[in-house]
Amino acid sequence: MTTGRPTRARTHRRVRSRAARVLLSLVAAVAVLGIVAVVAVPLLRPAGPRPLFQLPVTCGERWQLGTYPGHDDYDVDLFPTEGEAWGRPVLASYAGEVTEAGINGSLGGRTPEDPDGPRGRGGGYWVKIDHGGKWETQYLHMLEPPLVRVGQRVAQGEQIGRLGSTGDSGAPHLHYEQRRGWDKVETWFDGTASGITHDDREYTVRRTSGNCP
Template sequence: MTTGHPTAARSHRRARSRKIRVLIALVAAAAVLGIALVVVPMLRPAGPRPLFQMPVTCGETWQLSTYPGHDDYDVDFFPIEGETWGRPVLASYAGTVTVAGINGSLGGRTPDNPEGPRGRGGGYWVKIDHGGKWETQYLHMLEAPMVKVGQQVSQGDQIGRLGSTGNSGAPHLHYEQRRGWEKVETHFDGEPSGITTDEREQILRRVSNNCPAVS
């Protein structure tokens, strides 16, 4: 015994099949659009290099250095005079904080226990997006960053304090400038820093021009 008209049943199945195809097409279109929104901005060329300043206090002289195995273009900052622990870490340029937290593990090196166990990675760190595919990174800070993800910062704003968290042998600031996915030579006040390859030890000195704007 049949319970329905065969033609009506076939029509119902065709309608349901059309709905499924339409749904699949909509999902596929949404996926393509989502990928395009992520990939297309990445393919655009970077904007002009911001006028980055050293991430330390105006007028101070600091040692900029690297060593074999450190990685090309990475810069370690050490003060020439005074206490190292707790020195202000400043934003090199205005931007938006995209990371403010822990990279790897903290370890146990503190001002009271400078020879404590090392951690892993960058310890307390911050990343700032400066627009135009430019980014800066600040690693090994003493304590949790003074900024939060999504926060807008101006050049010279304090974002943390210098320390030795993560895989760090002594208190210092590990600093990077990036253009898109590419790490590049750091520039300060419009001039290249000179820290390039990690094939040999490099030690330079520079005076910070990360000074408050004159009104």
């Protein structure tokens, strides 16, 4: 005959089951907090000192750097002051690890053989490099697939591609950005600010590349 009351053994099993569930919940919570810490703590750290970035073009060459209304703050377009623009070497501004190398948006159809072909979207062939200390550089509108791959370490001055007009580009040039953490910032070259900040007016400056071996 049963009385409807739980036996002592069943009561102990229920207690152990509840304790096990509580323990598993605590373990899961600790694991989640650990993952959050691994992801969030590096993001909360301040950026390291600015690397000594150089112009992403051949040593000794003189280039025009510019922006224009609607171009976006701090973005820089680079054009050579002499010679053909198509196919010029694009160099890493500073040593680092490649984090993007491929197509941003769509390519379009502008080539040296058809410079007035259809525009694409976005940055076309592009590369992004992580320089450590939360500093990054980006290189857009290159002529052909990048010469580097994701995960590759590159040295300052190493060629990463060739100048072109893929993506949303009206003429062969290099679109270039420097970023600190989540923020795009004014570009500095060889320890000197470029002066290209806001895009509220047309602005150009000429600089000579110190990206030398």
